[in-house]
Amino acid sequence: MLEKNYNPKDFEEKIYADWENSGDFKPDMRANSDAFSIVIPPPNVTGYLHMGHALNNTLQDILVRYNRMLGKKVLWQPGTDHAGIATQMVVERNLAKEGISRHDLGREKFIETVWKWKEHSGGTITKQLRRLGASCDWSRERFTMDEGLSRAVRKIFVHLYKDGLIYKAKKLVNWDPKLGTAVSDLEVVQKETVGKMYYYKYPIEGEKGEYIHIATTRPETMFGDTAVAVSKDNEKLKHLIGKNCIIPIIDKVIPIIADEHADPEKGTGAVKITPAHDFNDFEVGKRHNLPLVNVLNADATMNENTPYPGLTTQEARVKTIEKLTELGLMDKIEDHPMVIPYGDRSGVVIEPYMTDQWFVDAPVLAKEAIRVVEEGDMQFVPKSYEKTYFEWMRNIQPWCISRQLWWGHQMPIWYGPDDTIFCEETEAEAQAAADKHYGKHVELRRETDVLDTWFSSGLWAFSTLGWPDKTEYLETFYPTSLLITAFDIIFFWVARMMMMSMYMMKRVPFKKCYIHGLVRDEKGQKMSKSKGNTIDPLDTIEKYGADALRFFMAAMETQGRDINLSEARITGYRNFATKLWNAARFGEMNDCFTNREFNPDNAKLAVNQWIIAKAREATKEVTDNLESYRFSDAANAVYQFVWGSFCDWYIEMIKPILYGDNDADKAETRAAFAWVLDRILIILHPFMPFITTELWNNTAKRDTKLIHASWPKDENIDTKAMERIDWTIDLISAVRSLRAEMNLPAGAKPIIYLKDANTQSIDNLQSFGKIICSLARLEKAEAFHGEVTPDMVQNVFKESTLLMPLKGVVDFAAEKERLQKELAGLEKRLAGYANKLNNPGFVERAPAAVVEEEKRRQAEALESKSKVEAALARIANF
C-alpha cells in the first residue's frame, strides 16, 4: 500500500542503506560484459558537501546507474583527498584556539593530531554523498594518504626522479609568507587593487647633479636592486648605459645596463632590477649575470640586507619614502591600478622568493598529454574545453611540487653527509644506496618538504585501482571510461592526471572528460561563504528530497553553462515526484498491479498501444541523450512523458475504461498501466533513484531490484498507434479552446460535427468518440461529410469552422446583444483615441510616453474589436 502523501524522508535513507548493505553498488566481476568506470573527484576529507558536489555527483550517479542497468560491470570508485594546505590550516586554527602552534607540538605530534582530527570529522562528506544517493562502491573507498596510495606516490616519484623529470633547484617561486611555503602558479590568484606608483631618482656615480629617474610600486625592494635597465633604443636615456648609479640610503653602486625589458614607453623608461623579488627581473638578472640580493625573511619581513630588518614591507615602504623625500630624491607619487597576487588559501600577498624547491619537468610530461588529446584518445565534452587544455599545456611551466608543510606525502629523498641526494622508495633502500656510495655506513637526513596535494591526486585514477600492483580491478577498469569534473579544476587535476598517466601507465587515465560549470545562486552570483549566499544541499534535500535536487541538477545541466540555483524550480521537480506518486496511487486504487502478465505487443486498445509507443519513444530519447551526455534533454524527455503524456492524457483517457463494464478492456488497460509505470520507473531511476525504487518495491513482488533492472533497447515504436491518439488529442484540445473562447459554461454539453471528415477521421471518431466526449465534455461527436486529410482537419480546428451547434446550450440572443454592446463601447473608445491622436496639439505637446501609451491603448482596442467581430460572425449561423 502506498502512503497517501509523497514523503521522501520516509524512505530515502532506508532505501540507500538497503542498497549499500546488499552490495548493490559492487560490480559483478564474473559477468561477461563491458566495463564502465568512473573515479570520483576526491573531495577534501574534512570537507562538507556543497552545491558543486551535488551537481558533480548527481551527474556521475546518473551515468553510473544508467550503465549499471545496461548490464555493464560498473565501478564508481570513491575516496577522499588529504588536501594538504586546507587541512593543515584547519587543524592549526583549532590548535590556535588553545593557544598552541604546530611548532609547540613538533612535526610528529602535529601529524598525529591531524590524523586524529581526520578520523573524527573525516566521514562527513561521504555520509552526505550517500544522502544524495551516490551509488559508489564504498567498500573500495580510498584516501590519498593511505598506505597503498602513499606507496604509489613514492614509486612514481622515484621513477620521475631517476628519469631526471623531478629536480631540485634554487629558483624564484611564489612564496606564501603566512603558511611559510612555496605554492604553485595555480594557487595564486591575482586581485585588482588601487596602489601607488612611486617616482624617484638614483644619483649617477661621479656625475654630480645627474640622476636616473625610475618608477616602482614597491620602493622597499630597492635595497635588493642590482642594476637599472634602460633600452638601447631609448634615445633620451641610452647615454647612461654603462655608467653606474647609486642606491640611496645604503649608497650601493649598481650598473646601468641595456636590456629590452625596459620599455621606453612605460614608466620613466628606466627600470630598477631586483632579480630576487620579481620574475621579470630574475630573467634580466640571468641575462646579465647580476647578483641576487634577497631583502626578505620567510615571513615577509625585511631582512638584514636592508636598513630596516624586522619591519613589514608596508612599514619599510613608509620609512623608505620618508628617507628619499628627506634626501630630495622623490619625484612624485601617483595612484596606480595594479594587480596583486594573493594566496588562494591563505589570502595573504604572495612574494616572489628565492628558495630551494623541487620541480616536475612539466613541459616534457605535457608532450604526451597533448598528443593523446590531439589524436582523440581522450575527448573533452564539450569539445571546446580542448582549447583551454591545449593553451595551458603548451605554455606549461615547471611545476613546483615541494611544500614546506607537515601534512602531506613526505618526499622520498634522503641527504648524505655531503648533501648527496638519495631518492628511493624506502629508507632502507636509500640507506643501502648511500652506504654503497660512501663505502661505509653514514647517517642520512630525510627531506622535510612534503608534496603538493595535486601530486597524489594526479595518480588517483590508477592508484585507487591498486597500482603499482597488477590487480584485477586495474586490469578491468583502467583506463576509466569517464571523468566528470568542474572546469575550474582542469589545470589542477585533469592536466596532471593526464601527464602522470601518460608517463607511468602509457595510457590515458579516462577516455572522456565531461566538464560542467559552477552552481551559482538565484541571481547568477558565485556562491561564497563571505557573500553569505551559500545554500546547503543537505537543507534542500531535507526540504524537498534528494530526488528533487538531483532532478533539478540534471534538468539544468546543459553543456558549457553555469547553473543558477532556483528554489522555485526545485519545488517544481518535487511536485513532479508528487505527481508521479499520485499517478501510482491511481493505479493502485484501480487494481492495476495485481496481474503483471502483459505483453505490450499484444495490446488491442488504441490508447494502450499509444502509451506503449510513447513510452518506448521516451525511452529512446532518454537513451540517446544520456549516450551523448545531454543531461537536460534526457531529464526533460522523462518529465514530458510522465506529466504530459502519461498523467495528462493517458490516465484521463482510460478512466472511462476503468470505470466502465467491459472486463476484457479493463484487464488489458490495468496491465498496460502497470507496464507503463514500470517503464517510467526504469527510465527515471538514474535521475530519481529513491522514489522510483519505493514505487517499484510497493507495486509488485519482483525478482529483480530496480537498481539492477535491465534498460530497454532497440524497441519497435508503433508510429501508427501514436498518430491516431495524437489526432484525438488535437481534436479535444481544439474543442476545449473553442469552449473557452465562446465562454461556454462548464456544464454545457454541446454536440460537434466534424466537417468534411475522411475515412480515417470517421474511424477515429467512432473509436474514440467516447473519450472525446468525456474529455471535451460533449454530448456527441459526429462526422460531417466529404474528404479531408488529417492536416486539413488541423486547419479546420484552427479556423474554428468546427461545427458546434449550441442551441439550447447558449442563449444566442443574449450573447449577440452582449457582444454588440461591447462592440459599440469599443468603437466609441476608438473614436476617442483617433480624435486625440489626430489632434496635432496633443501629439506635439504631450510627453512622448503619454502619446505612446495612447497608441498602445488604441492598438489594444483594435485587437479586441476584431475578436468581438469574429465572435459575432461565428454565432451569426445559429
Next chain:
RNA sequence: GGGUGUGUAGCUCAGGUGGUUAGAGCGCUACGUUGACAUCGUAGAGGUCACAAGUUCGAGUCUUGUCAUACCCACCA
C-alpha cells in the same frame, strides 16, 4: 594585451548537421474543487531571437563587424 563563452517570453533558461506556426519551468490573466493529485486541472496573454551588414530558395542557427556582459590566461616600472 591574448583567449573563451554568453545576449531568445516579465524571470531563469532549452533550441546537434540552416527547413512548417521559435519551446520549457516559474510568474501573469480567466475559469474550474469533474471519483490520483490544489504539491492540481483547463484555456489564454506574452518574442523585431542584442544590433548592423552578408551568404542562401530559406538564418535564432552560418560569416563579418558593432555593442553589452561573464570568465580564463598573461603583463603592468
